[in-house]
Amino acid sequence: MKVDRGIWGTLEQAPAQAGAVEAAGYDALIAAEVKNDPFLQLTLAAEHTRGLELMTSIAVAFSRSPMTLAQTAHDLNEYAKGRLILGVGSQIRAHITRRFSMPWSKPAARMREFVQAMRAIWACWNEGEALDFRGEFYQHTLMTPNFHPFTARYGAPRVFLAAVGPRMTEVAGEVADGMIAHGFTTERYLREVTLPALERGLARGGRARSDFQLCCPLFVVSGHDDEEFAARRQAVRAQVAFYASTPAYRPVLELHGWGEVQSELNRMSKAGQWDEMGERIDDEMLDAFAVVAPPERVADRILERYGDLLDRTAPSFEPRNAESRRALIERLHAG
Numbered sequence: 001m002k003v004d005r006g007i008w009g010t011l012e013q014a015p016a017q018a019g020a021v022e023a024a025g026y027d028a029l030i031a032a033e034v035k036n037d038p039f040l041q042l043t044l045a046a047e048h049t050r051g052l053e054l055m056t057s058i059a060v061a062f063s064r065s066p067m068t069l070a071q072t073a074h075d076l077n078e079y080a081k082g083r084l085i086l087g088v089g090s091q092i093r094a095h096i097t098r099r100f101s102m103p104w105s106k107p108a109a110r111m112r113e114f115v116q117a118m119r120a121i122w123a124c125w126n127e128g129e130a131l132d133f134r135g136e137f138y139q140h141t142l143m144t145p146n147f148h149p150f151t152a153r154y155g156a157p158r159v160f161l162a163a164v165g166p167r168m169t170e171v172a173g174e175v176a177d178g179m180i181a182h183g184f185t186t187e188r189y190l191r192e193v194t195l196p197a198l199e200r201g202l203a204r205g206g207r208a209r210s211d212f213q214l215c216c217p218l219f220v221v222s223g224h225d226d227e228e229f230a231a232r233r234q235a236v237r238a239q240v241a242f243y244a245s246t247p248a249y250r251p252v253l254e255l256h257g258w259g260e261v262q263s264e265l266n267r268m269s270k271a272g273q274w275d276e277m278g279e280r281i282d283d284e285m286l287d288a289f290a291v292v293a294p295p296e297r298v299a300d301r302i303l304e305r306y307g308d309l310l311d312r313t314a315p316s317f318e319p320r321n322a323e324s325r326r327a328l329i330e331r332l333h334a335g
Contacts, residue, residue: 001303001332002027002312004055004215007041018045021052024322025329028053028085030217030314033060039072046080054080057180057217057314058089058162062110063100066117066138073118073157074125074149082154087180088115089162092248108167110137115159115175122156125149160215164249166197173201178213178311184243185216186288187305189252195309213311219290220317222298229294232317233286238278240289245269245277256288295319299331307335 005026007017021029029045029052031038042054054076061069069088077084090096090107097104113135120133124143131143160178163169164185172179181194194214202209219236223229243249245265253262261280268277286292293301298317306313313332319325 001307001310001335002213002215003329003332004028004030004053004057004312004314005318006030006032006057006217006314007045011036011040011044014041014044015048018049018052022049024325026052027312028055030055030057030087032057039076042084043076043079046076046083052083053085054083055085055087055160057087057160059087060091060095060100061088061114062090062096062104062107063102066114067121067140070118070121071149074122074152077154077157078149078151082157084157085160085178086157087160087162089180090168092246105137108165108171111161111168112171112175113137115161115171118159119156119175126152126155160213163194165251166193169194169197170201170204173198173203173207173212174205176212178215181214181216182243182249183217183219183316184240184249184289185252186256187309188288189255190216190306190309193251193255214309215312215314216306216310217314218302218306218316220298220302220315221286221290221292222295222317224295224320233292234278236290236316237281237286238274240281240286241265241277242269242274244281256285258285261285291315295324295328299328302332303335 003026005021007014007029009017018029031041038056038059045054073084073086090111093104096102117133117135117138117140120131121140123129124131125148131140133140158177160180161172161176162180163172164182179198181190202212221233221236223232244253244262247266250259250262253259265277265280291298291301302313319328
């Protein structure tokens with residue numbers, strides 16, 4: 001199992017963070033499109049690392065066109081010498097229409113076409129194919145020599161697709177190189193919902209599971225002393241409650257019979273009761289969504305749950321000292 005680590009902070013902090021992540025032995029540096037443009041963070045990271053994979057997890061697809069995202073990803077992949085993993089996601093309707101002022105419709109079908117359009121653009125630049133993509137949502141039929149990239153040495157970047165529901169998961173299996181499961185998931189949901197949908201998508205695309213990577217960030221409750229453990233437990237409860245309040249993630253809760261909790265948390269979020277929401281996540285729910293273990297048992301607990309499911313992960317907990325971090329990473333690598 002590969003082990004990835006997220007980057008967080010200002011652009012000025014990115015070079016030092018990237019160097020520390022590579023020195024610790026992680027496989028990839030993850031940048032999310034939250035407070036920064038992830039491509040700017042990863043460009044700085046590429047300059048200050050050598051072998052570390054660089055992953056957007058995620059960049060918002062529907063706030064861009066296939067052409068703009070294909071060009072940004074191509075340039076960064078060239079600069080990083082083929083180390084980019086382009087992780088993309090749809091976001092939710094409200095953000096696409098109200099924050100980005102972009103169209104929203106048929107997200108799974110649109111995402112399938114978005115990825116296919118990017119692949120057609122990259123094939124034009126990397127293999128010299130004529131650009132003639134005509135779909136329901138996107139049409140790309142013009143590419144003159146003046147707009148070809150300066151270099152095309154490393155091929156197209158790998159594309160990972162973020163998915164929660166079965167339809168988007170099937171699209172990931174059909175057209176992407178990997179899938180990023182949401183951190184708000186459970187082992188049961190992965191086994192009973194995600195994997196069957198993924199297999200359907202892989203079959204539709206004529207592809208093997210061995211050629212595909214399934215990754216998932218994991219909530220971890222741990223701590224080096226009782227105070228840290230308690231603080232981490234409270235923080236993860238609040239984070240789980242935040243995601244649980246979103247209607248799009250209700251099916252995960254319903255699988256466990258917790259649908260009514262989603263309704264209550266949604267009402268509380270609209271009332272601004274953010275501090276109280278975490279109290280609705282009891283120990284049973286916390287254990288379903290998070291790995292709860294002392295630091296020395298975190299890696300073993302992850303493998304017990306997900307060793308046969310995931311190809312890579314990004315635990316939210318990192319041991320304090322370098323030796324313990326290395327031990328955790330090596331244990332997960334060994335499986």
